[in-house]
Amino acid sequence: MLVIISKVLVVFIYIGVGFFACKGGLIRQDSVPALNMLVLNIASPCLLISSITSRRLNDSLFRNTLITFFLSIALFILMSALTLWISRRTGMEDKAKANVLAVGMTACNSGFMGFPIAQSVFGDTVFYYVVIQNIAFNLYLYIMAIMQFNFGLKKFNGKVTFRKAILPFINVLTISAVVSIIMLFARIKLPEYALNIVTTLANVCIPVSMIIVGIKLTEGRFTDHFTNPKILFTSLMKLVIVPVITLLIMLPLPVAPVVKLASVLCMTFPTAVISVALAARENRDSGLMAECVATSTLISIVTLPVWMIVLTKLFL
Numbered sequence: 538m539l540v541i542i543s544k545v546l547v548v549f550i551y552i553g554v555g556f557f558a559c560k561g562g563l564i565r566q567d568s569v570p571a572l573n574m575l576v577l578n579i580a581s582p583c584l585l586i587s588s589i590t591s592r593r594l595n596d597s598l599f600r601n602t603l604i605t606f607f608l609s610i611a612l613f614i615l616m617s618a619l620t621l622w623i624s625r626r627t628g629m630e631d632k633a634k635a636n637v638l639a640v641g642m643t644a645c646n647s648g649f650m651g652f653p654i655a656q657s658v659f660g661d662t663v664f665y666y667v668v669i670q671n672i673a674f675n676l677y678l679y680i681m682a683i684m685q686f687n688f689g690l691k692k693f694n695g696k697v698t699f700r701k702a703i704l705p706f707i708n709v710l711t712i713s714a715v716v717s718i719i720m721l722f723a724r725i726k727l728p729e730y731a732l733n734i735v736t737t738l739a740n741v742c743i744p745v746s747m748i749i750v751g752i753k754l755t756e757g758r759f760t761d762h763f764t765n766p767k768i769l770f771t772s773l774m775k776l777v778i779v780p781v782i783t784l785l786i787m788l789p790l791p792v793a794p795v796v797k798l799a800s801v802l803c804m805t806f807p808t809a810v811i812s813v814a815l816a817a818r819e820n821r822d823s824g825l826m827a828e829c830v831a832t833s834t835l836i837s838i839v840t841l842p843v844w845m846i847v848l849t850k851l852f853l
Contacts, residue, residue: 580746581742586735587739590720601792606670641826642779644678645808650806655802657743682815753834763832776840798848808834
């Protein structure tokens with residue numbers, strides 16, 4: 538338990554470094570886009586490749602991979618319906634804004650925050666299943682989240698072509714995850730020299746991604762995140778209620794503890810940043826979506842350590 542607590546502490550020290558470095562003028566907020574590109578296009582893909590391809594394939598891994606993937610899809614379908622129902626009962630009269638809150642309760646930052654935290658705190662095995670869950674999350678994001686944004690409303694964007702539907706899935710992270718899993722199942726190993734280079738670049742992912750979170754937390758005044766009760770409720774749903782429901786579903790299931798841990802862990806992360814761009818694309822209130830992201834990220838500094846300790850006691 539002390540080992541887990543120390544690993545959690547290190548992750549949040551990185552966040553503190555980003556926060557105070559930005560407040561002290563050592564790092565500027567406008568450096569975030571460049572750092573994001575470094576993490577998303579170089580460090581995270583290297584983390585995926587180095588962690589996944591170093592695993593040994595066996596029957597248990599294959600079975601748990603399929604279970605995690607299809608279970609994650611089922612959970613996202615359930616949570617999408619549940620959060621839509623709850624969002625319509627928050628007192629938000631504007632249906633379009635209520636739909637935004639529903640996405641804010643469901644979309645989890647299991648990639649940008651989830652990858653480095655899972656790897657740093659729980660190691661390669663849990664990280665692998667978080668990657669599998671993230672593939673399912675991408676399906677949620679570009680299919681079910683679109684349905685959530687437009688539920689009960691007239692669709693604005695017009696005809697959806699195959700190219701429009703498939704294009705969001707073509708990104709560096711998704712491609713890296715799929716290629717890494719193919720290499721694992723085909724038993725293809727990188728040469729040691731290449732693996733050392735990839736692993737070194739992967740080591741950048743954890744500190745830099747958490748430093749970015751720290752920088753982002755300096756935006757706006759601290760008290761601004763707690764003035765809108767509907768956004769605060771959305772954040773608490775995302776960080777507490779949805780994970781609790783997921784945990785209650787997972788506990789009695791006859792699946793491996795590591796699958797249960799990864800499935801619940803992914804739901805504990807704050808609202809995904811990409812949901813802001815998606816809201817803008819769907820002509821919904823991207824400002825409201827951004828507030829959900831910022832507030833849930835800030836509150837997650839308190840909730841994430843608690844969840845990681847709880848999940849460790851339950852499943853490890």
